[in-house]
Amino acid sequence: MSGFDSNPFGNPVDVNPFQDPSVTEVTHSGVDHMDQYTPFPASDTGNLTGSTIPASAVPSQPAVLQPSVEPSPQATAAAAQANLLRQQEELERKAAELDRREQELQNRDRTTGKENNWPPLPRSFPIKPCFYQDFSEEIPPEHQRICKMMYYLWMLYCVTLFLNVLACLAFFTADAGYGVDFGLSILWFILFTPCSFLCWFRPVYKAFRTDSSINFFFFFFIFFAQVVVTVIQSVGIPKWGNSGWISAISVVRSNLAVSVVMMVVAAFFTVCATMSIVLLKMVHSHYRRTGASFEKAQQEFSQGVLTNRTFQSAAASAAASAAQGAAQRN
Template sequence: MAQSRDGGNLFAEGGELANPFQDPAVIQHRPSPQYATLDVYNPFEIPEPPQSYEPPAPAPLPPHSAPSQSSRKLSPTEPKNYGSYSTQASAAAATAELLKKQEELNRKAEELDRRERELQHAALGGTATRQNNWPPLPSFCPVQPCFFQDISMEIPQEFQKTVSTMYYLWMCSTLALLLNFLACLASFCVETSNGSGFGLSILWVLLFTPCSFVCWYRPMYKAFRSDSSFNFFVFFFIFFAQDVLFVLQAIGIPGWGFSGWISALVVLKTNTAVAVLMLLVALFFTGIAVLGIVMLKRIHSLYRRTGASFQKAQQEFAAGVFSNPAVRTAAANAATGAAENAFRAP
């Protein structure tokens, strides 16, 4: 290649001479602040503090869709979805049906347990092994219990609440008669002309307490115990009269020995304290009368569901009469006497 004296290219086009220092290979090796060379190094120059390292900004994550219900992991406290509403409703209905059947099985188990205990008592000797436990008297008392009563063992499960309520009603009526006696005593102390009412209050306590237990509570108890139509009829007849008596006790006709509303208002003119006591007794009598009417209707509805009837009551009465040893003995004696008279007649 032909070159000039100063190193230019003699064959350059357009009259331009090539400069060897403009060669890119030479330019990139020239001294610059980025390269520490001896030509540009200055020992007295204060170096600039290095720039702190800044990590590159993270690239944005690509948007992701929400996880599906089936792939999402549930927390321990989050309720699980086991299906649609109809599926949950059917499961709840099945659970309620199972609970209902379980309760029915429990009642049947209790009923079977009660009957098994009755059979065990009968196998050991029947009523001879059942010691009377009512009234609950102490052992040193000369009067012993007269009845055997165990509602949980002798009464079916569906009737135990009704029989217990009637027992509490009898106890409340007895307590009301005792309070009536105290109120009549207070009235007699304030006004001596009320002596007849005080005397009758003593008679009502001594008469109604045992008679109410024997005449309407025990028939009701035996009716539910053995499903006896005859005892049901006895209970309805006597307890209806008892309800009428409860109403008369709440009214409180003066001179009848009942501290009802009328008697309390009459005594209010004489002594306020005694009148307040009699008003409390009248309120007690009123509550007992209302409860007695409600229980009479309730027992009548239960009686109609048991399948009892008047014909069944007649059959039970006839069977009970003819099974009585005294009645059978009297009938045999009467028949024998009639036959002897017939043979002796001419």
């Protein structure tokens, strides 16, 4: 119980912290420890020693300008020929790639059952359809009506040409001196029926299908000539193979029945000419709304020519021949 008799609130015993033996030993030793401190130990000084190489010991050489060597004409021609051959190989590689893609698209069309369906010929017929034509699938909805009207115009024109052959035959039976009209009417039917389909209907079909400016320009050029021809056919100049108004009126007194038949054909030609003018204006209005332009047509033409394999081969052959000729002259 003696541990509890001391007063915890009494004066504490004075304790001097500097009376610690470890402190007194250092303070009373008489040695200056600052003098003994060395920031660079002796063990590390050996690693810092090294020899300095004076700048004069390094051998110096004067700068020498090498004279430029002009390549010989043979070397220049050989380099140009090698460059042309490399470009030719690149063009051939691109052409092969385009052919491969085109073949893949054709194979894809075959696998999906997208076969040519125009003209609609029997399967047993030896001649197969040449084109694929589907207005609802290939033509945008806003252009389907005008495109179908162009197709109906072509059909009406073909029917009119056939009736023209019959009318000219009747004219030939009434007057043997007009056999030239009958012969020319057969020629116009054979010539204009396929040419009108290929030269102005297919271009306008492809123009509406792909929004192609160059096809629009081709259509306008050919179809304007078609309008002029149809107007001339409706007029009916004698000896031109057309059963028009002049030819029909000229035979009224001699044979009224033949004249009536020829007037019906002249009316068909007039309807074709009128519809051609109206549809030409309608196509032009659609063309203006599609954003097509002459600059776009030029760009499409240049791209089509540059990607044409025949043109690429001809250009590469001409360039190689020119390079070989230059090399031989040098």
